[in-house]
Amino acid sequence: MRGTAQLPASKSESNRALILQALAGGGQLDNLSDANDTQLMQRLLLNPDAPRFDAEDAGTVMRFLTGYLAATGRHTHLTGTARMLERPIAVLVDALRQLGAAIRYEGQEGYPPLQLSGWNPTDDATEAGELTELSVRGDISSQYISALLMVGPTLPHGLRLRLTGKVGSRPYIRMTLALMQHFGADCRDLGTVVEARPGRYQPTDYTIESDWSAASYWYAMVALAPAGSWLTLPGLRRYSWQGDQAIVAIMAQLGVATEYVQDGVRLTQTGTRTPFTQDFTDCPDLAQTVAVVAAALGVSVLMSGLESLRIKETDRIFALQTEMANFGAYLTEETEGHFRVSTDGFRVSGQTVATYHDHRMAMAFAPLALLGPLTIEAPQVVRKSYPQFWSELEKAGFNVA
Ligand SMILES: O=C(O)C1=C[C@@H](OP(=O)(O)O)[C@@H](O)[C@H](O)C1
Numbered sequence: 334m335r336g337t338a339q340l341p342a343s344k345s346e347s348n349r350a351l352i353l354q355a356l357a358g359g360g361q362l363d364n365l366s367d368a369n370d371t372q373l374m375q376r377l378l379l380n381p382d383a384p385r386f387d388a389e390d391a392g393t394v395m396r397f398l399t400g401y402l403a404a405t406g407r408h409t410h411l412t413g414t415a416r417m418l419e420r421p422i423a424v425l426v427d428a429l430r431q432l433g434a435a436i437r438y439e440g441q442e443g444y445p446p447l448q449l450s451g452w453n454p455t456d457d458a459t460e461a462g463e464l465t466e467l468s469v470r471g472d473i474s475s476q477y478i479s480a481l482l483m484v485g486p487t488l489p490h491g492l493r494l495r496l497t498g499k500v501g502s503r504p505y506i507r508m509t510l511a512l513m514q515h516f517g518a519d520c521r522d523l524g525t526v527v528e529a530r531p532g533r534y535q536p537t538d539y540t541i542e543s544d545w546s547a548a549s550y551w552y553a554m555v556a557l558a559p560a561g562s563w564l565t566l567p568g569l570r571r572y573s574w575q576g577d578q579a580i581v582a583i584m585a586q587l588g589v590a591t592e593y594v595q596d597g598v599r600l601t602q603t604g605t606r607t608p609f610t611q612d613f614t615d616c617p618d619l620a621q622t623v624a625v626v627a628a629a630l631g632v633s634v635l636m637s638g639l640e641s642l643r644i645k646e647t648d649r650i651f652a653l654q655t656e657m658a659n660f661g662a663y664l665t666e667e668t669e670g671h672f673r674v675s676t677d678g679f680r681v682s683g684q685t686v687a688t689y690h691d692h693r694m695a696m697a698f699a700p701l702a703l704l705g706p707l708t709i710e711a712p713q714v715v716r717k718s719y720p721q722f723w724s725e726l727e728k729a730g731f732n733v734a
């Protein structure tokens with residue numbers, strides 16, 4: 334591997350920036366993602382008075398729009414794919430109800446679809462200058478917290494969230510606060526407390542960074558490619574708001590060195606690999622990439638912080654265990670919450686990988702094509718976050734049929 338690969342723009346930054354742009358009433362966004370999750374968000378926000386919103390399989394769209402539509406007093410219906418109707422939303426709905434939203438579950442209690450019927454801010458007897466305070470669980474999805482924070486400045490008394498339990502995906506909460514500040518909000522991260530003071534967002538321009546989660550698949554390819562391989566990835570920043578920049582330190586242990594160059598990074602293969610332990614609480618979207626590469630290289634890795642993987646696009650732990658087994662690789666729970674990657678001789682010899690409606694299953698296994706032929710089922714799943722993934726692989730010299 335030698336060359337340059339084009340990454341999509343960050344869908345997490347894009348989907349926050351679109352909500353903030355809508356709340357601010359303007360500001361130009363450059364390099365918005367072409368991911369379906371972002372294109373969908375953009376389309377839905379064009380018509381905020383629609384009687385029905387379909388968030389498809391996009392968690393950020395479902396959660397961020399629920400917050401936005403509730404807090405702007407809309408009467409509407411929100412739904413998604415069959416899998417989205419299995420992804421919990423009670424923490425967000427409970428919090429929004431406490432703030433004054435009328436929300437009804439149309440199916441199973443605690444899950445979409447939702448019916449929103451306006452907003453009657455409860456006079457919470459908050460004294461002048463005091464913020465409205467709520468306790469919110471942080472151990473299911475950070476997207477509820479981001480959704481609440483973004484509408485925080487628009488509430489009469491702002492919002493202070495007291496986070497309870499083990500808070501997962503924290504860098505995504507920090508990204509939300511950073512972008513809110515960029516759009517003029519007075520908000521801060523005080524550890525177990527996050528808060529937003531009441532105030533107006535200012536229309537502000539922003540250029541979206543490239544997507545570090547998408548970069549992880551190219552790191553995987555450099556790790557598996559012949560010695561001497563290198564690759565440049567434009568549009569990634571040294572000072573990033575994306576927690577998945579953690580891939581830099583993780584892949585250093587799997588033999589990939591990162592150098593920040595003008596407008597991006599240059600990856601080179603060092604060939605030096607060491608067993609390690611990694612907590613994915615802050616970067617759950619990297620877990621599949623790392624499990625597959627570690628198995629293929631025969632590097633023993635102990636993975637923890639995988640709890641949220643069970644409620645994403647699919648049960649990602651089950652999907653990984655099932656598909657890795659076809660390659661002679663295992664993800665075994667050694668002690669509670671600690672999963673060991675091991676193999677009894679990894680081989681790639683024409684296997685078929687099922688993708689479980691999960692873009693990250695397709696992209697995490699694709700780099701194995703460097704070791705032998707394989708078939709990825711339902712390859713179009715990548716459109717959720719990286720529509721150009723297969724064409725970029727072809728440009729890099731892979732034979733994609
Ligand atoms: O806020 C975001 O943009 C995201 C937060 C994370 O979800 P959880 O907070 O549910 O872990 C992550 O897995 C998802 O891909 C994007």
Ligand SMILES: C=C(OP(=O)(O)O)C(=O)O
Nearest residue numbers: 390391392393618645646
């Ligand atoms: C979990 C993901 O997305 P979401 O929760 O936004 O559907 C993901 O992109 O891996």
